[in-house]
Amino acid sequence: MSKLDFTDPALLDALAAALTAAGVDGIEIEQSSRRLRLVVEGKSTRATMRLEAGPASAANIITALMAGIFDLETIPSELPRTVRAGDILACLRVGPVLVPVRASRACMVTRCLVDRQALVGFGDPLFDIEAHP
């Protein structure tokens, strides 16, 4: 199977049209070296594209482990906040299901990087963290 060129505007237009026709808000396609996130905006077939050079550094951020709606209602908390490894910081909502976003290590969570109820994709930065003092 030939490899698709996701920088080709014609391919992106076709994908956006297919998503709109299917009533789907967006799609994520991950290749070995890059990731495409295509989001349909409103009723038009316009789309935005973001190419990334692979997963972001996990040193100072906590990222989304899957796509979903960012949910802070289930685990309300004030920032900054000191957490232990494994503590739940937020959830990603997929339909009625809530997937936890957990701290990968003990740290200080200093800033939330996305809006409540925002649609986030795999690898999107969610929280800034600092090493535990």
Place this chain on the structure above:
Amino acid sequence: MIEIVDTGPLNTIQDLGRPGYRDIGVTVSGAMDPLALTIANLLVGNDAGAAAVELQTFPVRIRFQQRTAFAVTGGGSAMLDGETLPPWWMQIAAAGQILEILPSKTSARAYVAFEGGVDVAPVMGSRSTSLRGAFGGNDGSALRKGDVLQLGSPASGVFPAGGFGVVPPLREMASLFPKAENGALLIRALPAGEHDLFGADAERFWAEDWKISAQSDRTGYRLSGNPIRLTEPVEMRSHGIVAGVVQVPPGGEPIVQMSDANTAGGYPKIAGIIEADLWRLGQARIGTRLRFVRASHAEARMLDQAIAAYIGDVEITARQVGRALKAMAGR
């Protein structure tokens, strides 16, 4: 296996009950909040009606004797070895870990489902405990400190290591369950057989707030408020009754039949609570103020369908998310 390390009184094993035997005087029993029981089971890959533990007095501590997926729904504030779990949540416990459940401020009953279900012998097709009949569940008894419960063979569920949960039904379907301005619990019901015999008092039944009295349990809730009375006495034969029926004894304060409902009774029936709201009443605490709202059959059907859609959505999405998380964890 699980061990009950600590429990309050009247906590029992329940499933969705044993319908079909009312004609021989056997009450249905089953969870007071069947929606919470269903979701707890689905979160751990069980059939919706597997046996689980219904908790109404706290604190409760449960020790896991092997690695076990479990879910806590309904009321209750759960901690696994001191780690607070979000509400309506499934998690995997390691052997030796202790699940502690404390009361919640808003709901009366918590449900804990275990992967494979609680494996007690079914009686008349159900594992529910009938405390009044002293049969079913844990040999007809409430849970006691030191009880060890066997679990059934787990289904081949896919459970993410970090656990996951669901949006509680009252949040997910908030628009379908409106709140009264004064905070009273709004419970929708249909007028029942003897409704019109109460004359003007029937209107007060719908218009005034009632309070769930301390004389309330799994059999029925006795409500306190301004008494309502028949316009004139009537002689009635006993008739079959089911959970949700609202009767009015001569004292004038209504009784709502609940999961351990009597199978027959002779008090006049003023209303029947729709099933879509009965689970909310099952979660109402003693002292809760409530108001009855007259509903239609069409509204009752619409709410039933909405709840069924929520359950179906949870079942399908939980499976999909479990598979996705497992695939990502293996990359």
